[in-house]
Amino acid sequence: xxxxxxxxxxxxxxxxxxxxxxxxxxxxxxxxxxxxxxxxxxxxxxxxxxxxxxxxxxxxxxxxxxxxxxxxxxxxxxxxxxxxxxxxxxxxxxxxxxxxxxxxxxxxxxxxxxxxxxxxxxxxxxxxxxxxxxxxxxxxxxxxxxxx
Amino acid sequence: xxxxxxxxxxxxxxxxxxxxxxxxxxxxxxxxxxxxxxxxxxxxxxxxxxxxxxxxxxxxxxxxxxxxxxxxxxxxxxxxxxxxxxxxxxxxxxxxxxxxxxxxxxxxxxxxxxxxxxxxxxxxxxxxxxxxxxxxxxxxxxxxxxxxxxxxxxxxxxxxxxxxxxxxxxxxxxxxxxxxxxxxxx
Numbered sequence: 001x002x003x004x005x006x007x008x009x010x011x012x013x014x015x016x017x018x019x020x021x022x023x024x025x026x027x028x029x030x031x032x033x034x035x036x037x038x039x040x041x042x043x044x045x046x047x048x049x050x051x052x053x054x055x056x057x058x059x060x061x062x063x064x065x066x067x068x069x070x071x072x073x074x075x076x077x078x079x080x081x082x083x084x085x086x087x088x089x090x091x092x093x094x095x096x097x098x099x100x101x102x103x104x105x106x107x108x109x110x111x112x113x114x115x116x117x118x119x120x121x122x123x124x125x126x127x128x129x130x131x132x133x134x135x136x137x138x139x140x141x142x143x144x145x146x147x148x
Numbered sequence: 149x150x151x152x153x154x155x156x157x158x159x160x161x162x163x164x165x166x167x168x169x170x171x172x173x174x175x176x177x178x179x180x181x182x183x184x185x186x187x188x189x190x191x192x193x194x195x196x197x198x199x200x201x202x203x204x205x206x207x208x209x210x211x212x213x214x215x216x217x218x219x220x221x222x223x224x225x226x227x228x229x230x231x232x233x234x235x236x237x238x239x240x241x242x243x244x245x246x247x248x249x250x251x252x253x254x255x256x257x258x259x260x261x262x263x264x265x266x267x268x269x270x271x272x273x274x275x276x277x278x279x280x281x282x283x284x285x286x287x288x289x290x291x292x293x294x295x296x297x298x299x300x301x302x303x304x305x306x307x308x309x310x311x312x313x314x315x316x317x318x319x320x321x322x323x324x325x326x327x328x329x330x331x332x333x334x
Contacts, residue, residue, distance in 0.1 A: 008314040015292065015317075017299050043318075046325045049274045050293040055182050055263055058195070066199065067173050071166065073203045 006036050014040070014047055154218045162209055169209075172218065173202055179219075179295060180226055186290030187230040189259035189279055197233055201226035220304035227287070227305060234283060277327040285320035292317060 006029070012018045013026050030036045102108050102116050154175075160168035180201060184194035205212075205222050212221060259279030261272045278286050291297045291305065303310045 007318050008311060011314040011318050011321075012299070015299070042325055043321050046321050046328070047293060049270065049328075050278070050289055050324070052266075053264060053271060053274060053278075053294055054266060055185055055294075057178075058181070058191075062195070063177065066177050066195075067170050070173055070199050070202045070206070071170070073199065074166070074206050077203065077207070 006033075007039075010036065010040055010043065014043060151217050155214050158209060158212060158214060158218065161206070169202075169206055176219065176222060177202075180222070183223065183226060183290065183295055184230055185263060186278075186294050187227070187283065187287055188234070189263070191260075191263060193233070197229045198226060201229045204229065220301055223301075223305045224307065231283065273328065273331060274324075277324055277331065280327050281320065281323055284316070285323055288313070288316045288320050289324065 006026075009018065009022070009026050013023060013030075018026060030040060098116065102112060154172065157168045157171045161172070177198070180198040181194055184198045184201075185191065188194050188197065201222065205225050208225070212218070259275060261267060261275050264271060264275060278289065281289070288302065288306070291302050297305070299310045299313050302313045306313070308316075
């Protein structure tokens, strides 16, 4: 029998995932193969050790707050989405009017128009810079190929 | 838990009844927290990320296939949350702290034995060995031996065939055995 073949069935045997017929057949094979028997004993010991591990439970108060925490987060998500959507709409509307009232109005002093230009230029530079930095970081991420 | 009951809760949640989702949370909060704890090895992070997984599941519930059980779908979301968090933490640590100090991160460092219900030298040794495994090996042992999932469920959670589950489990246990033997030899 190939080693790779019995390794998988050994796992299924240890974890009680074989059907009764397959289990009996594997036990017969094991009885005739010392290598499988020794491997089974070693891995059974490892499994016995890992199955003994149990975690400390949280305090009752932590579990009481658990659902409340999730509820708050879902509620806050809705709030953030609405707030963001509203802020974007108002910002676009405000910028449009600022442009119309200040930029296109030739009676507005030059200093104010220069300030407006500097503000918009700074905003564009910052947005482009942040986007470029994010793109650069994503490309350099050593874990980008990790299957999640 | 009965799939019929779960399906009813999910349908009620999609229909706008948030309290129905609370029943699902109550049913799966402990397994979710302990699974995250096995992967992350930190109580606060496990608490926070298991909650985050429920929030993500809640948001994606309308895309859930009602003919399937909830648990494997949810645990897949939870796993993604934990792995994304771990990969970000590794990137952050390697960029901001470890590169300058020259210290490499050790998985076992974040596995605090005080998380264990029962402690003795043997259990502490196994816990340290689990912490020294790479994430994928530790994850499959946690899912099988600590959480008691069947192969079929693990296959769905990890998105791999059952044969690959057995193969990964075999190699993970072999690595664990080697680490335990090395530690005993010291």
